[in-house]
Amino acid sequence: MTDATASGVPAGKHTSGSLLEQNPRTKRRNAAEARFKMYGMAAVGIGLVFLVLLLVAIVRNGVPAYTQTFLSLPIELKAEALDKNGNRDLDDIRKVSTFGYNPLLDEALLRVVADNGIESDYSGADLRKMISSSAAAQVRDYVLTHPADIGETVEFRVLASSRVDGYLKGRVVREDLERDKNLDAAHLDIIDVLRDEGVVSRTFNWAFIFGADASESRPEQAGIGVSMLGSLFMMIVVLLLSLPIGVAASIYLEEFAPKNRWTDLIEVNISNLAAVPSIVFGILGLAVFIQFMHLPQSAPLVGGLVLTLMTLPTIIISTRASLKSVPPSIRDAALGVGASKMQSVFHHVLPLAMPGILTGTIIGLAQALGETAPLLLIGMVGYIASNYPDGVASGFLDPNSAMPAQIYEWAKRADPAYYERAWGGIIILLLFLMTMNIIAVILRRRFERRW
Amino acid sequence: MSFMKLTASALAVAAVSATAATARDNLQIAGSSTVLPYASIVAEAFGENFEFPTPVVESGGSSAGLKRFCEGVGENTIDIANASRAIKSSEVETCAANGVTDIIQVRIGYDGIVFASQLDGPAFTAFEPADLYNALAPKVVVDGELVDNPYTMWSEFNADLPEAEILAFIPGTKHGTREVFEEKVLAAGCEATGALEAMVASGMSEDDAEDACISVRTDGKSVDIDGDYTETLASIESNPNAIGVFGLAFYENNTDKLKVATMSGVEPKTETIASGEYPVSRPLYFYIKKAHIGVIPGLKEYASFFVSDEIAGPSGPLSNYGLVADPELADTQAMIETEETM
Structure with a gap:
């Protein structure tokens, strides 16, 4: 603003302008303010646009994963195929592998097609392209648990193959199948009729939320349930380790430690640690926990330990901030009536700081829950989340994946049906993160005291 | 103190793990x-x-x-x-x-390794190893002389190929697929175009010439993909003129987006790979x-x-x-x- 001085107006004359009339300088200042408001609004607007775009993309791509196409098939469990000796001995029945069940499926499919008046030259094996290869295992499991039903005809709801499912969801169209050897357009004509007859139907897919991962050839069967358990066990480890260690460290540093060069150094390094990229913790975890301490590969315990390292600084920093915000008068009063230092901290300061500590912990946990990079290095990506843990110890120690790692793995796979499941998994992950953040906000709103 | 209990249980978890890790x-x-x-x-x-x-x-x-x-x-x-x-x-x-x-x-x-491009892109339907060598090598033979690769369009060295900018997404060096690509495509093309001969004639030792044969140009026309085939697919989808290197299984799962090119006149299929007719397999x-x-x-x-x-x-x-x-x-x-x- 050079003109105020350059105009050479004496200081006294400056007040001569009317308050109702803006002089050029005021106008310029107001314009600058208006401009700045515009920039701010534009910045918020851009952020909102991206958020909306992201949410729309996630919901649009991910929602189809929550429904799945099924076929109702009455399957005759032929005794001569499943129990050759006819003695219903489980060991004998078990000897028939899933491949031995395919002829039964073929027959059932041929019958369904014929019963619905469809003319088709397809053999049973051709028709089997319409259903998931999980069907044989589904029937076999049923037979092993219900050996008495051998010889009967039982109605099964089997999964449709991923291409058929994609057709009902509009992802696959007839032209796409021209050069596809997994399904032909003629199959879709059959599916059209069966859908009108109610044999093929699309319903909500609980198996996606609670199921295990499936191999590359069966995207229709894959679920995120087991890796959700993996994430849960990791979070238990993170909570059990990082909360006590983090709180103990911050109480000591904040309330007891002398202020000297050493504690300064530690403080700086805790802040530095909070800024270390998470992949670094991954490679550290690989070297220390797996190669040196020989903890099991791919185990949620190791994942939890690595994420603990990552979460600790966050918890320490937020805990120290909330300890600092407790006014010194509380401590002085406690000490004044004869409490020891420890009594004053644990009876008065810590309870008052608790909401802040918990908020920090939950936010740290939410961060750890969404972390993928360190898990790549400790072997939690691949075809891992295939077995439900059978107990608490197995939950910590048996190989498992985690939600974000599972999503990454699905996004890599060749079958386009997995892409939809990756987005579907993101919805669940986001719901978890939102819930945790909302809990943190509620805790802060309801319990935090201000002085 | 509840904190003490928490710490104790956490330590117990760690201790259990050390023993249970053996089973x-x-x-x-x-x-x-x-x-x-x-x-x-x-x-x-x-x-x-x-x-x-x-x-x-x-x-x-x-x-x-x-x-x-x-x-x-x-x-x-x-x-x-x-x-x-x-x-x-x-x-x-x-x-x-x-x-x-x-x-x-x-x-x-x-496993067959195939060359595929966008379904609606230029007609990349037939390749010879020599075509890929001419497109991607740093040094090629032009009129009997070994020169720095001057080509920017596929049609410049083979009139049967479409008039499109050269752009190829090939597997990065950490992939096993890269080795096969070098051996079965680049080295074969090097020999077929006479570049190997020209290099040896120019005084290079045979080993050096073979190494030179499998290098790729670095002017951005050949792009290494270090990620998975999904990354190559994404790059192909955003570049209509590009060709990419895929595994046969990946291509067969994505036939709605990709079209495959023949190599030396043979279409990549499980049958042609099993019989050895299709050359790029491992x-x-x-x-x-x-x-x-x-x-x-x-x-x-x-x-x-x-x-x-x-x-x-x-x-x-x-x-x-x-x-x-x-x-x-x-x-x-x-x-x-x-x-x-x-």
């Missing part, structure tokens, strides 16, 4: 991401048909898998390494130094630690199940997914039966 009842497999789909299909079927838990299959690449395989013997090391190439002698030595001496090599079949392997057979439950059963006719045979699920069945599968089955080591 393992599931197979652990790691290695090539090319073999991962096949291994996951087998692992799933294995879990369904046997009383053993479903094996765990990690990805990470052939080299990383073999490195972990060679770390030693014991329940803390993996039982099987998947590889899209044969084990190197240096790796066998590392293995031996760490006590992994008896290794069973299992060839599961062949064997896929897995390696078993013999010392773990009988210690880790289900190891031998998994291996025999993998190479059984029902699974790895020409009409099995692996073949349906894109693996080219090994004509000598019976020998492999016998080898596993007798636990014959390398």
Whole structure:
């Protein structure tokens, strides 16, 4: 603003302008303010646009994963195929592998097609392209648990193959199948009729939320349930380790430690640690926990330990901030009536700081829950989340994946049906993160005291 | 103090882990991401048909898998390494130094490597190794002279190819696929165009010339993809003129977006790869630690199940997914039966 001085107006004359009339300088200042408001609004607007775009993309791509196409098939469990000796001995029945069940499926499919008046030259094996290869295992499991039903005809709801499912969801169209050897357009004509007859139907897919991962050839069967358990066990480890260690460290540093060069150094390094990229913790975890301490590969315990390292600084920093915000008068009063230092901290300061500590912990946990990079290095990506843990110890120690790692793995796979499941998994992950953040906000709103 | 209890329980968890880490009842497999789909299909079927838990299959690449395989013997090391190439002698030595001496090599079949482009893009329908060499090599032969690659369009060196900018997405050097691409395409093209001869004539030693043959131009027309085929697919989708290198199985799952080119006039299909007509293919392997057979439950059963006719045979699920069945599968089955080591 050079003109105020350059105009050479004496200081006294400056007040001569009317308050109702803006002089050029005021106008310029107001314009600058208006401009700045515009920039701010534009910045918020851009952020909102991206958020909306992201949410729309996630919901649009991910929602189809929550429904799945099924076929109702009455399957005759032929005794001569499943129990050759006819003695219903489980060991004998078990000897028939899933491949031995395919002829039964073929027959059932041929019958369904014929019963619905469809003319088709397809053999049973051709028709089997319409259903998931999980069907044989589904029937076999049923037979092993219900050996008495051998010889009967039982109605099964089997999964449709991923291409058929994609057709009902509009992802696959007839032209796409021209050069596809997994399904032909003629199959879709059959599916059209069966859908009108109610044999093929699309319903909500609980198996996606609670199921295990499936191999590359069966995207229709894959679920995120087991890796959700993996994430849960990791979070238990993170909570059990990082909360006590983090709180103990911050109480000591904040309330007891002398202020000297050493504690300064530690403080700086805790802040530095909070800024270390998470992949670094991954490679550290690989070297220390797996190669040196020989903890099991791919185990949620190791994942939890690595994420603990990552979460600790966050918890320490937020805990120290909330300890600092407790006014010194509380401590002085406690000490004044004869409490020891420890009594004053644990009876008065810590309870008052608790909401802040918990908020920090939950936010740290939410961060750890969404972390993928360190898990790549400790072997939690691949075809891992295939077995439900059978107990608490197995939950910590048996190989498992985690939600974000599972999503990454699905996004890599060749079958386009997995892409939809990756987005579907993101919805669940986001719901978890939102819930945790909302809990943190509620805790802060309801319990935090201000002085 | 509740904090004390929490700390104590946390320590207890850590202590339990140290003892329980020695009891393992599931197979652990790691290695090539090319073999991962096949291994996951087998692992799933294995879990369904046997009383053993479903094996765990990690990805990470052939080299990383073999490195972990060679770390030693014991329940803390993996039982099987998947590889899209044969084990190197240096790796066998590392293995031996760490006590992994008896290794069973299992060839599961062949994988075709295909060249594909956008479905609606220029008509890249037929390639010769020489075309790819001319497009991607740093030095090519023009009028009998070895010069820096002057080509920017495919049609400049082969009028049958479309008039489109050269842009190729090829696997990065950490991929086993890259080796096959270099050997079966670039080296073959180098010879076919006479570049190898010209290099030797210019005074290079034969080894240097062979190394020079498999290098690629660095002016941005050839792009290394270090990620998976999904990354190559994404790059192809945003570049209509580009061609990309894929595995046959990946291409067959994405025929709605990609079209494939023939190589030396042969269309890549499981049949043409099995017969050896399609030139760009490679064997896929897995390696078993013999010392773990009988210690880790289900190891031998998994291996025999993998190479059984029902699974790895020409009409099995692996073949349906894109693996080219090994004509000598019976020998492999016998080898596993007798636990014959390398």
